[in-house]
Amino acid sequence: MMLEPTEEQALLRDMVSRFLADHVPTDVAGRGSLPLADWRALGDLGVLALAVPEAAGGLGGGPGEIAIVAEAFGRAAAMGPLAECAVLCACLIADGGDQASASKWIGAITSGQAIVAYGGPGEGLGDLTVQRAGEGWILNGERRLVRHGAGAGAFIVALDDAPHLLLIEAATPGVAILPYALADGEQAALVRFDAVEVACEARLQVTPTRRRRVIAMTQLAITAEMIGLMQTLYEATVDHVRQRRQFGVAIGSFQVVQHRVARLFILLEQSRSLLLRAISADDDAFATAVTEAFAYVADAALRLAQDATQLHGGMGVTEDLLVGRGHRRLLVLSHLFGGAIAARAKLAA
Amino acid sequence: MMLEPTEEQALLRDMVSRFLADHVPTDVAGRGSLPLADWRALGDLGVLALAVPEAAGGLGGGPGEIAIVAEAFGRAAAMGPLAECAVLCACLIADGGDQASASKWIGAITSGQAIVAYGGPGEGLGDLTVQRAGEGWILNGERRLVRHGAGAGAFIVALDDAPHLLLIEAATPGVAILPYALADGEQAALVRFDAVEVACEARLQVTPTRRRRVIAMTQLAITAEMIGLMQTLYEATVDHVRQRRQFGVAIGSFQVVQHRVARLFILLEQSRSLLLRAISADDDAFATAVTEAFAYVADAALRLAQDATQLHGGMGVTEDLLVGRGHRRLLVLSHLFGGAIAARAKLAA
Amino acid sequence: MSLALPPEALRFRDEVRAFLDEHLSADLRRGAALTSGVFAEPDIARPWQAILETRGWLVYHWPVAAGGPGWSRVQRWIFEKECAEAGAPALPGMGLKLVGPVLYSFGDDAQKADYLPRLRSGEDFWAQGFSEPGSGSDLASLRTRAVRDGDDYLVTGQKIWTTQAHHANRLFALVRTNPEAKPQAGISFLLIDMASPGVTVRPILSASGDHELNEVFLDAVRVPVANRIGEEGQGWTIAKFLLENERGGSSFGPGLVADLRRLLDATGPLKGELATRAIRLSLDARALETTELRTAIELDAGAPPTPRSLITKLVASEIRQGIDELAVDAFGPAGLQLPAERPFYGPGMPAPIGPQAAQPAAARYLNSRAWTIFGGTSEIQLTLIAKAAVGL
């Protein structure tokens, strides 16, 4: 029972934070993905191998380590295919890929040389059908929100109604990638699959339990990233209301401003508690605890972003300040995996 | 197009308001139903005949008149079987009763001599079954929330899944009345029907359209009553925050108190707008407009009551002040007919 | 006691409806529906302004003496409701709603003759120079200086949040003509030609990527004294008049009701939490339009302005934000797209993900956060309501 990171975790946090502080100055933060060179440098530092099991050549980090890195990204408003690629896809390939896939992709992902993007099922994410064809399958349909899909070398496509997890290279005939911009400035893609032939080796053999856990790890990373960014926006807001003067006084001396910032403090503390609770949950409780944390934090993050914007006044709605860009980022993160609404529905079921 | 009451409406409002001001002093208000003598006096003034069509010996008042009287009740925190008895049951009997029922009950209701209580269908209100038996029916089951059921001379029982509206005298064999107290201090009853034989004359022949309209009139009365009581609580709160001093100043000078009271002003104005809108709706739109007004006002009323209590501090949670008793009353009124939640569900359907 | 429209009002409504049916083209409707900012851009606004001017309905809210059609407040409300229902473009208000009334109320005959026709024809496009970097809600602290130099002022300072200044050829501005006087007393109201030397416009990009706002730098800009409205030092009085018009001028409820309906048309029926939020927003919006109608009826009956009208801007802002947040949630993943190209109805726009209405959803969400900030923050509005309406 220990609130502070372990010594190793602290070293990891400090390393990532320092790297991001050097490479993502405030005026650049929150404008889009890290340049590829920086991503590779993170790979060189081992950050992208964190979630991959040791047996597969990774560092075998757990929820705590993943949350620490993701929170550092949020804190710096740094962006990149951390959650879906370095956590989700890397783990799925490590767990369920054959030797060839593993050797082709895991090293490429963890070194930052390649991106594998994820196209999961969900409301509004597009329909997919898969039909048996000889030893393999034929895939038809689309995935509408594939983050980092524009530059991906491969996709992992998941289906709701089937145990299929398919690893499909971007260059496969019949795969069409339509890049588009998300609100946070990152590139996503709508990926169409038109009678794509998938060989049987492309199927990742991941147990449902493990798959659930890896998806929960991904959602945990997103939750931690939100909390890091909430902290940054909170601090910017506290600074602002201390310094900004209207009617001859700092606006932080107005009672309604004080109460509003106090509410943000509460949101942040409560968010952090649910994140810690999820990190600490035992295996059986992990996925639900992550869903709970995500459900709370996704709401809290957007609320905090809205109030941070409001308290910044006109400057808060511009692209010039980090608060506006952070707001955009939180808009996207809080809506992934169906957002708070889908998470609550899952918890109510 | 006229915001103010007509001359006749103003006379009606002033008459009822004066009567209630005389008979319901503040320390008595909000503690329970008017004594029977006062109820009869209101009957003598014609107030209880307001909703009854002229053809049936009533005054044929419309939504405007009903809202005016109900709002005056709310304003004075006066209570009594106005909505369900003098509006709903009286109209149902006038519309659909045979000569005998009409002559027995309408005069008795409008003179304040008798109460006919209503047991309508709805979630949590109890199951009822009705079976054909010769010319009449056999009734089995219960109605759980029959306001003013304890002292009622008869009941109108409605069923959801059948066009039946049955008028059943309280003394009918098999009818068991279990009185209980509601949060607002009024007496309700759980009424059980154990193989009750109902003669064919007991069936009220009311068209679905008319029935819907009369129920909407009843809900309109409850909505208007809430608005009257909201106004009273609002004014008490404004007075209180002007007078109550803490830390050397009136609490109404604190910014958060000011903003909170400003929100109550908004709730009240918006509530009043939806009430006026419902009153003004043409026949086709009336029932929906009433449901809309009720859905908004039921929420607004409870929110206002909660804030009025909070702003009154400790005194707000006691039975001594009208604000606490008004809060109880609004708790009940806002939950009738399934409350705001059922109303919203109906509007979403 | 009834809000039901009398027969003559219904006839008027039908007349407006028929006009909109005939003259509001599908292109204009589409442009309006896919506008992500507060006001329509000139490519949409100008043709619509010309159509309304031709019909005599452009300055429908101006008095007859100033060229208006002499409509009652209720007629204006009906007109605004019909325009909203039909999906007409939202014309920029800086000229028609803000400086126009200032011109006909405080301007001298020469100023009226000079500016009003060009305002109506669209030849003049106005921007508003009130806010400054240091003075947001605290307007009286403004620092832009106007120093008398013969028949001119030399104006130096900086204005910010200047909506559509990059389209404007005219700026009306508050400037400090007397630095010695009390803050409010030393302010004057000037009309500035944007083509004057020393005027620089710098865009401020919104977080949404939209370009609506600007900074305007004024460096010893020469402005004829004849371009001053009213007396020197009367600027504060004129500004208050203008801000009251801005806050209470037109109806917000009808537009919100219509926008919510259009959103639900685009998303199809909503479920669960989203359905509940939609109902709540719809009740708020319907209540607001009725509140606005009540005020219109009262004013037509000769009653003094009611403090109730103070709630309009605050309530409208929150409904606006609620609708735009609902849209992002209701469109699901498609609500997260945010192309850099503009306008959303333009030929350069990439193919939408999901329904076309989803494409501007994120931009709208981000832009509508400004509603509770500009034109008096919600905090300022609540204090105003507490003081003027509640009496605290």
Next chain:
Amino acid sequence: MSLALPPEALRFRDEVRAFLDEHLSADLRRGAALTSGVFAEPDIARPWQAILETRGWLVYHWPVAAGGPGWSRVQRWIFEKECAEAGAPALPGMGLKLVGPVLYSFGDDAQKADYLPRLRSGEDFWAQGFSEPGSGSDLASLRTRAVRDGDDYLVTGQKIWTTQAHHANRLFALVRTNPEAKPQAGISFLLIDMASPGVTVRPILSASGDHELNEVFLDAVRVPVANRIGEEGQGWTIAKFLLENERGGSSFGPGLVADLRRLLDATGPLKGELATRAIRLSLDARALETTELRTAIELDAGAPPTPRSLITKLVASEIRQGIDELAVDAFGPAGLQLPAERPFYGPGMPAPIGPQAAQPAAARYLNSRAWTIFGGTSEIQLTLIAKAAVGL
């Protein structure tokens, strides 16, 4: 970085659980479940207090030197969570949580020897005399006077909101001993025997019909100077110590989590809006209990008290109100009943409409409105958080 309980904590938890299984009778559980007020009434509280005292766990939050079991903060949290899960009665805090710590921290040896044993045995039942009609949140303005008369004070004044004073034989009170000094400096802390001549208790009925609160009138009540805790004029310091205990003393989250679960057991699965509200409340409550655990872990590690603990009372109050409002809504019509009889578990209670758990729902809803008022209003709490935690 982990909140997972280590093996020794799990063993402790199992020990507490086994004890509760064995000693918390069905009657006590039922009484606790059907209590509508903040604290259990004496018929429930006394026997449970005796059981805990026998086990040595009554004053589990007191230091060893004062007779506590020497538990860590985490152990206290576990104990409170297990008691909440098991549905143990909520013992009145005026003695155990409020005046007890004052006695062992500020009392002299004679006072400790005199009062502490009777407090633990239940022979003494304490009431708190802080608030006065004129001074709610503004405690420093209190007006009850204590005038020295030989070895006694003569105390005159009025206290209000005195929870369970009608059950109490002792009152601890703040009184003004020096009217000349600055407001905070002239206050002393006295222990008053409720049987003294001049003490009158008048019930204040809550809007729910519950009798929990009272006014206490003090008319020249003779109180020995030996009953003063600390120095004359030290009352404000002692009161601050006590209020900090009240705010940060014990965990609220576990009780809220358990109450919500019990509510959902009684209502069955909720649908639509109600299900959403239940999930939100459950997340709030789980976050709160975790926030409280974090604080306990930090304190055990020797860290100074964190400003985070300031949020506890505010957040707990709002969740409490949320659960009680959810209950009324979820029970439907049955949630509106409010019998006059008390207690809800007593023999005189009429048959419930619907499930028995629905019978106290309206009373609870009304009573829980007090949570955001007493013990420092939510407004006071927010200001405190803004200043002490945010640093504004």
